Amino acid sequence: xxxxxxxxxxxxxxxxxxxxxxxxxxxxxxxxxxxxxxxxxxxxxxxxxxxxxxxxxxxxxxxxxxxxxxxxxxxxxxxxxxxxxxxxxxxxxxxxxxxxxxxxxxxxxxxxxxxxxxxxxxxxxxxxxxxxxxxxxxxxxxxxxxxxxxxxxxxxxxxxxxxxx
Amino acid sequence: xxxxxxxxxxxxxxxxxxxxxxxxxxxxxxxxxxxxxxxxxxxxxxxxxxxxxxxxxxxxxxxxxxxxxxxxxxxxxxxxxxxxxxxxxxxxxxxxxxxxxxxxxxxxxxxxxxxxxxxxxxxxxxxxxxxxxxxxxxxxxxxxxxxxxxxxxxxxxxxxxxxxx
DNA sequence: TTAGTTGCAAAAGCTTTGCAGTAAA
DNA sequence: TTTACTGCAAAGCTTTTGCAACTAA
Numbered sequence: 001x002x003x004x005x006x007x008x009x010x011x012x013x014x015x016x017x018x019x020x021x022x023x024x025x026x027x028x029x030x031x032x033x034x035x036x037x038x039x040x041x042x043x044x045x046x047x048x049x050x051x052x053x054x055x056x057x058x059x060x061x062x063x064x065x066x067x068x069x070x071x072x073x074x075x076x077x078x079x080x081x082x083x084x085x086x087x088x089x090x091x092x093x094x095x096x097x098x099x100x101x102x103x104x105x106x107x108x109x110x111x112x113x114x115x116x117x118x119x120x121x122x123x124x125x126x127x128x129x130x131x132x133x134x135x136x137x138x139x140x141x142x143x144x145x146x147x148x149x150x151x152x153x154x155x156x157x158x159x160x161x162x163x164x165x
Numbered sequence: 166x167x168x169x170x171x172x173x174x175x176x177x178x179x180x181x182x183x184x185x186x187x188x189x190x191x192x193x194x195x196x197x198x199x200x201x202x203x204x205x206x207x208x209x210x211x212x213x214x215x216x217x218x219x220x221x222x223x224x225x226x227x228x229x230x231x232x233x234x235x236x237x238x239x240x241x242x243x244x245x246x247x248x249x250x251x252x253x254x255x256x257x258x259x260x261x262x263x264x265x266x267x268x269x270x271x272x273x274x275x276x277x278x279x280x281x282x283x284x285x286x287x288x289x290x291x292x293x294x295x296x297x298x299x300x301x302x303x304x305x306x307x308x309x310x311x312x313x314x315x316x317x318x319x320x321x322x323x324x325x326x327x328x329x330x
Numbered sequence: 331t332t333a334g335t336t337g338c339a340a341a342a343g344c345t346t347t348g349c350a351g352t353a354a355a
Numbered sequence: 356t357t358t359a360c361t362g363c364a365a366a367g368c369t370t371t372t373g374c375a376a377c378t379a380a
Contacts, residue, residue: 023379025335044369059337064370082245084345085369101295112289116281124277124304130266133306139289141298188354190360209344224362229345249370250344 006036009075009092016073030056031066035076041087041109081109081138099137105146112139171201174240174257181238195221196231200241206252206274246274246303264302270311277304 013032014024034050035042042050044063051058067088070076077097079087087109091097095111102109114137121132142151178197179189199215200207207215209228216223232253235241242262244252252274256262260276267274279302286297307316 021333023334025379027336060369061338061371062336065335080245080247082247101289101293103295104298110293110295112293114285116285120279120281121304124266128266128275128277129309129312130268130275130304131307131312132304133269135305136301136303138301139286139295139297140300142296144294147294147296186358188359190354192361225344226346226363227361230360 006033006092009036009090013070013073013075016075017069022069027056027058027062028066028069030054030058031063032070032075035070035088036090036092038090039093041079041081041089043085043087045085047088098135100139101143102138102140103143103146104140105142105149105151108143110143171198171257174201174255178235178238178240181240182234187234192221192223192227193231193234195219195223196228197235197240200235200253201255201257203255204258206244206246206254208250208252210250212253244274248272263300265304266308267303267305268308268311269305270307270314270316273308275308 010029010032013028017024017028030051031047034047034054038050040046044060044067047063047067048058048060051063067076067078070088071078075091077089077091079089079100081087081100081102089097096113097111099112099114099117100109101112117135117137121135124130124132175194175197178193182189182193195216196212199212199219203215205211209225209232212228212232213223213225216228232241232243235253236243240256242254242256244254244265246252246265246267254262261278262276264277264279264282265274266277282300282302286300289295289297
């Protein structure tokens with residue numbers, strides 16, 4: 001899957017900072033590099049861990065501040081999958097960035113295509129007057145690996161009390 | 166929009182508690198009643214405020230503990246719209262519960278229909294082997310009222326640096 | 331040299347938990 | 356009477372902020 005080189009995005013980030021009159025520090029470069037070298041959806045904690053692996057000891061505050069800049073530069077997208085923390089993903093590849101398959105077994109996230117979105121947004125605008133700006137689609141379930149491991153999902157709680165109303 | 170009576174759901178909740186061998190307390194009834202009387206997506210704070218209006222002074226801890234029970238009973242659904250806190254909605258009406266229009270101006274949430282979802286899930290299962298279990302679709306934008314107030318949304322940050330990669 | 335950063339620690343905001351006193355059944 | 360609940364305050368988590376020391380340019 002050729003998605004270009006992480007370095008290219010680090011250079012773009014450097015350019016963004018220059019345009020904004022902000023310095024490119026070693027810490028900013030390191031955080032950006034971690035994100036641009038991974039195809040995953042990383043949490044601030046994941047990033048700190050990977051930095052540690054690389055022998056970099058960078059404060060959480062700096063990581064968060066750099067993530068802000070990366071998001072503002074549009075090179076990185078912030079996600080909230082309702083886990084209690086946020087995840088960050090670079091935009092090096094042209095894959096859709098707001099349509100996710102989320103495995104309830106292992107937590108892994110993949111993108112998928114949903115060509116019907118534009119038509120749905122057009123219908124909403126036409127029928128309700130709501131003006132769509134951005135969207136988010138998540139499908140939670142089980143990836144093939146977790147199914148192979150024999151995992152299964154069931155509705156928890158009582159068996160649909162709604163039916164008996 | 167006839168959605169049945171809040172009392173019917175309070176009774177169902179009472180029954181759920183009985184089945185679990187748990188007592189129906191005054192506080193539980195009050196929290197459930199607030200939720201079942203509203204068509205909105207309420208935060209724990211909203212619920213506390215409405216209880217205060219009703220002259221009920223119920224601790225946040227009890228509200229959260231009751232919300233847990235309501236969610237477990239399947240009478241209430243928990244949502245996380247990435248606002249930093251959760252919202253809760255009852256399931257008295259048969260409206261879709263996982264497809265939301267979210268106004269970026271006033272924060273109001275409405276449901277919408279998306280009949281193409283089953284076909285999308287079927288396609289995913291067929292093409293990737295991922296087994297869909299539940300979904301969430303959000304479209305963020307501006308409601309008609311906020312558009313009328315002259316609000317507009319723009320992309321922030323620099324103009325898509327991706328293009329120049 | 332100078333504006334802007336960094337790291338620490340403290341704070342903020344939502345949610346959960348421990349515990350002594352209280353209420354449902 | 357027994358079991359579970361309630362409210363308060365403290366703690367847990369992720370994320371943000373204040374501040375003195377530091378660094379890119």
